[in-house]
Amino acid sequence: xxxxxxxxxxxxxxxxxxxxxxxxxxxxxxxxxxxxxxxxxxxxxxxxxxxxxxxxxxxxxxxxxxxxxxxxxxxxxxxxxxxxxxxxxxxxxxxxxxxxxxxxxxxxxxxxxxxxxxxxxxxxxxxxxxxxxxxxxxxxxxxxxxxxxxxxxxxxxxxxxxxxxxxxxxxxxxxxxxxx
Numbered sequence: 442x443x444x445x446x447x448x449x450x451x452x453x454x455x456x457x458x459x460x461x462x463x464x465x466x467x468x469x470x471x472x473x474x475x476x477x478x479x480x481x482x483x484x485x486x487x488x489x490x491x492x493x494x495x496x497x498x499x500x501x502x503x504x505x506x507x508x509x510x511x512x513x514x515x516x517x518x519x520x521x522x523x524x525x526x527x528x529x530x531x532x533x534x535x536x537x538x539x540x541x542x543x544x545x546x547x548x549x550x551x552x553x554x555x556x557x558x559x560x561x562x563x564x565x566x567x568x569x570x571x572x573x574x575x576x577x578x579x580x581x582x583x584x585x586x587x588x589x590x591x592x593x594x595x596x597x598x599x600x601x602x603x604x605x606x607x608x609x610x611x612x613x614x615x616x617x618x619x620x621x
Contacts, residue, residue, distance in 0.1 A: 503552040508602040512548060515595040516541040519575075522588040530583030533574060540571045544599075551610065561607045568603050572596050 503509050519541060523534035547564040551557040575596060579589035 503549050506548065506552065506606070508599070508606045509545065509548050509552075511595070511599040511602045512541060512545045515592070515599045516545065518592055518595045522584070522592055525585075525588070526578070526583050528583075530578060530581075533578055533583065537571055537574055537578075540567055540574075544568060544571070544603075548606075551606075557610050561610055565603055565607055568596070568600055572600060 516538060519534070519538055523531075523538065526534045544564055544567055547560050547567070551560050551564070572593075575584070575589065575592055578584040579586065584592075
């Protein structure tokens, strides 16, 4: 080794002398496997963009039905608002969310034409029961007036959509007008 190399190595090892030349092994030169790309290259940016794929929006099936969307929004809002409920209200809140899940399942069954005539009246009754129980939670003090107001907007939208959807199924299956 040359003197200037030894001096630099000596500085690197905090004052310790380097090993004698005959005992040092030469390290093989590293050869890169692929050409090194610049940090701001367009190819690297394109690869990063390709890795991120946005979630596809479901544009078919039961998920586009307004009644299903209203039921899901009601369920989501109830779950969010019922976190604050304590005591006996927790059990009632679990029952309400279970009813909303059951409503979504019934909507899906009717969508796939699994006995719509028998399922729809029961589902509509379940919607009304859910609305009544939520009102009772507010009256008993388990739910604040603000939370009740927000939840009731979602459940009333669900009720309206459910009524329209059940009328559609009653008229399309039997070709009867609901006014007759």
